[in-house]
Amino acid sequence: MRxxxxxxxxxxxxxxxxxxxxxxxxxxxxxxxxxxTLLTGTVETGQxxxxxxxxxxxxALGIATEDxxxxxxxxxATPMDTGAIAxxxxxxxxxxxxxxxxxxxxxxxxxxAPMLGVKPEQLEARDRKIQVRGFPQRSVAIGEAAxxxxxxxxxxxxxxxxxxPPTVAMDPETGQGKPFATYVYATQIAEVEVDDExxxxxxxxxxxxxxxxxxxxxxxxxxxxxGGIAMGIGFALQEEILxxxxxxxxxxxxxxxxxxxxxxxxxxxxxxxxxxxxxGPFGAKGVGEPTSVPTAAAIANAIYDAVGxxxxxxxxxxxxxxAAIKAKRAAQPQQLR
Amino acid sequence: MSALRIxxxxxEHVLSAPPETTLLALLREHLGLTGAKLGCDxxxxxxxxxxxxxxxxxxxxxxxxxxxxxxVLTIEGLATPDGLHPLQEAFERHxxxxxxxxxxGAILSAKxxxxxxxxxxxxxxxxxxxxxxxxxxxxxxxxxxVHAAAQALRGAGAEMPPLGLTASPSIPxxxxxxxxxxx
Amino acid sequence: MSDRRTVTEDPALRESLSGLExxxxxPATLPPxxxxxxxxxxxxxxxxxxxxxxxxxxxxxLHGLGQTKYIxxxxxxxxxxxxxxxxxIAAARIVRIDTRAAEAMPGVMAVxxxxxxxxxxxxxxxxxxxxxxxxxxxxxxxxVAAVxxxxxxxxxxALERIVVEYAPLPAVLDPFEAMREDAxxxxxxxxxxxxxxxxxxxxxxxxxxxxDRVFEGRWxxxxxxxxxIEPHAAIAAWDANGRLTVYSTLGRITLGRADIARTLALPxxxxxxxxxxxxxxxxxxxxxxQEPVLALLAKKxxxxxxGVFTRGEEFYASTxxxxxxxxxxxxxxxxGRIRARKVRLVLDGGAYCSWSETTLGKxxxxxxxxxxxxxxxxxxxxxxTNKTVAGAMRGFGAPQVCFAYESxxxxxxxxxxxxxxxxxxxxxxxxxxxxxxxxxxESVVVKASLEQAAARFGWREPRS
Numbered sequence: 001m002r003x004x005x006x007x008x009x010x011x012x013x014x015x016x017x018x019x020x021x022x023x024x025x026x027x028x029x030x031x032x033x034x035x036x037t038l039l040t041g042t043v044e045t046g047q048x049x050x051x052x053x054x055x056x057x058x059x060a061l062g063i064a065t066e067d068x069x070x071x072x073x074x075x076x077a078t079p080m081d082t083g084a085i086a087x088x089x090x091x092x093x094x095x096x097x098x099x100x101x102x103x104x105x106x107x108x109x110x111x112x113a114p115m116l117g118v119k120p121e122q123l124e125a126r127d128r129k130i131q132v133r134g135f136p137q138r139s140v141a142i143g144e145a146a147x148x149x150x151x152x153x154x155x156x157x158x159x160x161x162x163x164x165p166p167t168v169a170m171d172p173e174t175g176q177g178k179p180f181a182t183y184v185y186a187t188q189i190a191e192v193e194v195d196d197e198x199x200x201x202x203x204x205x206x207x208x209x210x211x212x213x214x215x216x217x218x219x220x221x222x223x224x225x226x227g228g229i230a231m232g233i234g235f236a237l238q239e240e241i242l243x244x245x246x247x248x249x250x251x252x253x254x255x256x257x258x259x260x261x262x263x264x265x266x267x268x269x270x271x272x273x274x275x276x277x278x279x280g281p282f283g284a285k286g287v288g289e290p291t292s293v294p295t296a297a298a299i300a301n302a303i304y305d306a307v308g309x310x311x312x313x314x315x316x317x318x319x320x321x322x323a324a325i326k327a328k329r330a331a332q333p334q335q336l337r
Numbered sequence: 338m339s340a341l342r343i344x345x346x347x348x349e350h351v352l353s354a355p356p357e358t359t360l361l362a363l364l365r366e367h368l369g370l371t372g373a374k375l376g377c378d379x380x381x382x383x384x385x386x387x388x389x390x391x392x393x394x395x396x397x398x399x400x401x402x403x404x405x406x407x408x409v410l411t412i413e414g415l416a417t418p419d420g421l422h423p424l425q426e427a428f429e430r431h432x433x434x435x436x437x438x439x440x441x442g443a444i445l446s447a448k449x450x451x452x453x454x455x456x457x458x459x460x461x462x463x464x465x466x467x468x469x470x471x472x473x474x475x476x477x478x479x480x481x482x483v484h485a486a487a488q489a490l491r492g493a494g495a496e497m498p499p500l501g502l503t504a505s506p507s508i509p510x511x512x513x514x515x516x517x518x519x520x
Numbered sequence: 521m522s523d524r525r526t527v528t529e530d531p532a533l534r535e536s537l538s539g540l541e542x543x544x545x546x547p548a549t550l551p552p553x554x555x556x557x558x559x560x561x562x563x564x565x566x567x568x569x570x571x572x573x574x575x576x577x578x579x580x581x582l583h584g585l586g587q588t589k590y591i592x593x594x595x596x597x598x599x600x601x602x603x604x605x606x607x608x609i610a611a612a613r614i615v616r617i618d619t620r621a622a623e624a625m626p627g628v629m630a631v632x633x634x635x636x637x638x639x640x641x642x643x644x645x646x647x648x649x650x651x652x653x654x655x656x657x658x659x660x661x662x663x664v665a666a667v668x669x670x671x672x673x674x675x676x677x678a679l680e681r682i683v684v685e686y687a688p689l690p691a692v693l694d695p696f697e698a699m700r701e702d703a704x705x706x707x708x709x710x711x712x713x714x715x716x717x718x719x720x721x722x723x724x725x726x727x728x729x730x731x732d733r734v735f736e737g738r739w740x741x742x743x744x745x746x747x748x749i750e751p752h753a754a755i756a757a758w759d760a761n762g763r764l765t766v767y768s769t770l771g772r773i774t775l776g777r778a779d780i781a782r783t784l785a786l787p788x789x790x791x792x793x794x795x796x797x798x799x800x801x802x803x804x805x806x807x808x809x810q811e812p813v814l815a816l817l818a819k820k821x822x823x824x825x826x827g828v829f830t831r832g833e834e835f836y837a838s839t840x841x842x843x844x845x846x847x848x849x850x851x852x853x854x855x856g857r858i859r860a861r862k863v864r865l866v867l868d869g870g871a872y873c874s875w876s877e878t879t880l881g882k883x884x885x886x887x888x889x890x891x892x893x894x895x896x897x898x899x900x901x902x903x904x905t906n907k908t909v910a911g912a913m914r915g916f917g918a919p920q921v922c923f924a925y926e927s928x929x930x931x932x933x934x935x936x937x938x939x940x941x942x943x944x945x946x947x948x949x950x951x952x953x954x955x956x957x958x959x960x961x962e963s964v965v966v967k968a969s970l971e972q973a974a975a976r977f978g979w980r981e982p983r984s
Contacts, residue, residue, distance in 0.1 A: 008940050008979070009926035010948070010970055012890035013918055017878045043771050044579060045801035046436025046473045051577045058570035065575040066565035073795035075777045083772020084798075085806050085912065086878070127568045168959075170881075175719030175898070176958040179885055185949075185966035187973040209973035211965045219432045219574035223474060227435065228914070230475030231802070235919060240742040241840060247610030247691045247906050248660045252835030254381035254470065259747050262466040262476040271972050277963040282571045285963070289915045296741075296919060297926030301940065304930060314741045314923060371593035372586020374799075376749045377831040384749050412586030420560065425584040429576050430562065437583025438750040438799030444584060472747050472800050 002193045004204075005306025009297035010187040013290035014180035016165050017086040024093040025079035025162035028057050028100040030108060032150055034128060034143030035067045038100075041081030042093050043073040047288055048220040049089040055216050056094045056281050060101025061108075062125025063142060079160065087286040090216060091182065094281035095163035103159025108142065111149035111157070115140050182277050184285050186210040188229070190298035191266075194306040199322025201237055201303060203264075206295070209271040213285030218272060221287050225270045228291020233266075234259045236296035240315050341405045345370070346414025354401050361385045361396035363404075364411055372412035372441040376470070383469035386442030387411050393449040393468070412441035415448070424448055424486040433482035435473035443469040447483045455491050457483070579797060588797050591753035591767050592828050599755065600629050602817050602827040603675040604652075604663040604810060605682050606837060610693070610906040611706070612657045612686035614664065621681040622667055627674040630820035631682070633665045637812060638785035644775075644807055646714065646873035648707060649909070651783050651812045657686065658706060659871035659906050661836035663810075668817035668825045691906040695845065695868040698903045706871065706904035714869065715877050715902035717884045719956050722895030727860030731851025735932055739848070739924035743868070744841040746913055750799020751834050756814035757824035765792045766811050771801045776808050783812040803912035804838050806875065839911030842879055842902075843868040844920035846887075848928050851895075856938045858947050863887045865900035865921070867910070874911035876902040883917025888956050889925035890966045891947040896956045941974050 016022045027039040038057045044050045054068040061068075072078060081093055109120035112130040116123070116138055124133045131139035149157045170177035191205040208225050215221045238258040242250040251257045276283035296314060304310050309324035341352050345368060354363055364370040364387065373396050376384035380395040387396045388410040415422040424444050427433070434440040443466055450457055450465035457465070462483045466476060562576045582588045619631045634640050634654025641647040653662040665682050669675035692698045698712040706712055728734055754768040764786065770776040773793040781788045798805060810827045818825040829837065844867055851860040865883055869876045884898045933943040948966045955961055974980060 006977070006979070007930070008944070008970075008973070009922065009929075010890060010944055010966055011918065011922045011926070012886060012949070012966060013915070014882065014885065017882070017916070041774050043773060043795035043798055043801075045771050045798040045805070046438075048432070048435065048577055050579065051575055055570040055573065055575055058568075062568065063570070064566050064568050065570045065573060066561055068570075073773055075773050075791070075793045080774045081772075083770075083775060083806065084801060085772055085803065086916065170719075170957060173718065174721070175717065175884065175956070176721070178959045179881070179957055180959075182963065183955075183961060185890060185964065185969050187966075187969040189973050189977040189979065191977075205977075207973050207977040209969040209976065211963075211969055213963065214571065216571050217573065217575055220577075223432050223435055223478060226475035226477040227473045228475075231472070231914060232919065235741075235744055235841075239744050241745055241835060241908065243693065243907060245693075246660075247693050248608065249836045249908065252832045253379065254377050254747070254831060255379070257745060257747075257835065259470065259472070260475075261468075261470060262463040262480065265463070265476050268475065268477050269976055271976055273965050273969045273972055275963055275965045275968075279962075289918065293915050293918045293922045294926065296923045300923065300927050301930045304934075310927065310931065312737060312739045312927065365593075370586075371589070374590070374750070375592060375828070376751070379831070381831075382749055412584075416585055421581075421584070425581075428584045429581050432574075432577065432580065434577075434580045434583045436748070436750065436798060436800040437580060437588055438590060438748075440580075440583040441586045470747075470749060472749055472802065 001197065002195050003306040004191065004193050005302045005304070006189060006191045007298045007301025007305055008187065008189045009294035009301060010185070011290060011294045012183050012185050013293060014183050015091045015286040016088045016180055021164055022082050022088060022092060023162055023164035024081045024096040025160065026093065026096040026100040027079055027158065027160040028097065028104045030061065030104050030146045030157035032143070032147050034063060034141060034146050036061055036063065038068055038070045038097060039078045040070065040072050040093060040097065041078040042089055043084045045084045047224060048217065049084065052090055052216045052220060053093060053097050056097045057101045059282055060098050061105055061142065063128050087288040087290065090284050090286045091280050092163055092165060094284060096161055098281040099161030099163060100159040103161055104157045107149055107155055107157040108145045111153055111155070112140050112145040115145065115148065181279055182285050184211045184287065184290050186290055186294060188294040188298045190302045192299060192302040192306055194303055194321060196307050196325055199318035199325060201316060201321060203233055203266040203299060205267045207269045209273050210287060210291060211273040211275045212287035213275050213277040213280045214283035215272050216282065216284050221272055222270045224287045225291045226268050229268055229295050230260050230265060232292040232295020233264060235292065235314060236299040237315050237317065341401060343404050344408040346411055356402060358401045359397055360399040360401050360404050363401040364396060370411045370413050374438055374441065376438070383442045383446065384439050386445050386469060388445050388449055391449060391452055393446045410445070412445060423489040427482040427486035427489065431478045431482040431485060433474060433478040439469055439471045443471065443479055451487050451490060456487060590750055590799050591755060591769055591796055594755060594767060596755060596757055596824040599824040599826055600668040600670060600821055601672040601675050602666055602668045602814055602825050603672070603679050604666045604813060605679045606660065607653060607657040607662045607664050608660050609657055609686055609688060610660050610691035611689040613689060614653065614655055614657060615685040615687050617665055618683040619665055622678040625674065625678050625681065627670040628667055628678045629670065629823060630668040630817045631665060632813065632816045632820060636816050637783060639783050642779050642783055642808060643873055644875055645877045649872040659908055661908055663813065663837065666813045666817060668821050693905055693907060695866050695903040695905055698905050699901065706906055712904045713901050714873055714904055715880050717880050717900050719884050719896065719898040721956055721958065724860045724862050724895040724897040727895035728849060728851040728862065731859050732854045733852045733935065735850045735852065735928060737848055737928055737931065739846045739927060741844045741920045741923060743843045743908065743910065744913065745835050746802040746804030748800025748802060748804060751829040751831060752805060752809055752838060753828040754811050754814055755824055755826045756811065756818040758818055763790050763792070764815055765794065766815065767794045767796060768811055769798045769805050770795055770808065771798060771805045779808045780811050780815065784815055802914045806912045809838060836908055839874050839909045841913035842876065842910035842917065844917070846921060846924040848924055850928060850932065852932055854936065856932070856936050856943045856946050858891055858893050860895035861888045861893050863898040867900065867902040868905055868907065869902045870905060870907045870909040872909045874909050876910065878912065879917040883921050885957055886918050887921045887925065890949050892949060892953050898956065941970060941979055944970055
């Protein structure tokens, strides 16, 4: 018989890593027409980091996403970056990009100030314009300011900056310290059906509420959450590298190492929790890794809710679930559910 | 070496290849069509999916000789100079591709589905994508994108307007004469 | 399509070409058409402010068209294909490697072993991993020799002709066995426990003794592979100035460049690392693997060399997620408030340290969960075994400890008759809470996430 259950799990996750310094640098170059080029040493590994970093650069300059072209991942041409690792790109590289954009913007403000008859401090960059704060009708197109800076003043609007999250080393005896700049939080709730004859677990639905600070691109945040849940389901129910007695892998292939397919995916509902981290770029923190953190626990708790057995070893395969159900029946035959 | 006559993306090729040549090797190494990917080489991952006479196949498992006299569609043959295929547009629009390595295969599996079944259910879409492993997306946005593309194809046929795409220039020209709307 | 040009390649012409090179690299008869679809800019990419927009990805358009060039889609003129011979034995002394038969094969252009590597060690925190095993094999996936040949098939066949004689050593496969004093050392004379961390706050023993209820349990997790759909791939090419260019699927090119330069004993400025679009990483492509090997092969052969891991190598020759053994002891008041939590973690690190120290650190910091707990003690050990290397994988230990702390939370809730949502709300961090390391936490929204998920799910609604 198929029995339904629900399980909840929450988590926290730090942004960046602790072993050593964790810097990123970035360069933003504004072109004659107000478009811009961003140079970053990070590598796009699928998560959409180049789009997000482009959006951050665009925001710093008051232009649109499309206006920023992103050049990445060439050690000869792009600035130092600690890399696409540890959910650090939006926060650490993003902060470097924002600072670099602001430095380029400061050059534009210097160029635009005499054009508008004000001081640079009175200016803001918005909607592809540089305008007087409080008087948006007094403005110049960002391209005009850029051209003036470049060909009028001979001062190319280029900004370079770096960012390293401020941390405090941990005491080796007690572990006390400030190992990370910030943390994100999340909750996932799983609804499952467990077949108590076979032990098979089907995940029907997962609701996920994730904090990432300001979502720079909510669509890409959702993509991270959905993908992380898929990986979490594999971790929870299917995936395991097995060894023979001599230490050789038994299943090093995708025939016998089972990872989730489109048929294994439940309905996923993603909520982004409103949050703003003042230390992140425009309030952003990060989202990559945490998305797969609470899934296995939520499913384990849902299995318990469904059939009253607690699995303490992953993956919770049908064999293990069935063995647990049988053990429970043997121990308490009168309490059969 | 045997002579093969294979139509690829609407163009006929007469080729010779060693008998052990797979269709995937023929496409990638001989024809320079690298859209189909080598992910596992044993038909588990689906990254090499192409259409042969309209059917989705794992090109790593099929010998080039088995495609003799048949018509192969790779991802490179899907768009036209007029624009993206609605599936490509929907996958872009809905962020259905992250690292993209499985993308060409998944899009072609979806095309085989929509050619046969213009109004698939969610379960039918999941079935069609079941042979295309993706580690990034959790398939969710892919399924959404296939639904959207099916709708677009049903709605307006080949004449369908691009999904939310505009042809406007990206930025006002210096001097502001075309940037009037922005200042 | 209306344009039905017929491109004919005359078989007779083909037959007349002789030699390996011709059959190895047939000329492309028809390069794929690539045309800009530049006028089609999604509106959302034109909007300001840029932050917060559901902007589409320009790279995703290329993915969907099949135009993205991943490493395996690149071919440099004259490029060779590399394969690496894997030990297939978990622990052994290498007595002898005979590469002569492989070198004699037509089409084989270079063979290298560990003795050819100028500095044969690397690793992000401990440099305990050989580029190619030379004296000793530490796990079955260790590379022992590599071949560059005109085709991948020739390279694969050449591996079969390399003879390696091993003197087997006792393998340690269980981390608890490895922690025993009398266990064989994986990296003699170093201890098998290569990383250790403690976090201590308050008086956990006293608080456990005084707690109304104490819950104890052990949770374990398995070894998991990242499974990027794109396998590890790299191309190495030298120029006449002795400058090396490496195209690689590495996720951290700046630090990868330093590692490559170090293993090859090159000045850093003579190495260029180009990371193209990577077909999935998840932590598995965070350190160098075959890059120095390809560079050495390319140097020996005088040609660019490409290497692409087989799916099998993705499993046994790349890193994996650490198996965790987690003992939790938690003291709770009748009200469901957690007073004390004591955690002991043992990480099976496999044959090399890799990113174990980071994994260990994050696991320790996170192990007690997002909860206000006054008395905390976490102790963790990373242990060598003669198994596949465990390294960075999405979450660095967090998915493992979350499985334990959230499972135990539900056990506590069930035992005390408290709803699982309510017990979490009663214990969760508030803004300004102190973490187990004494850090004051800001922008804390764990309770908000609990409430938001519960509302969306309908947790508090009557169950059908």
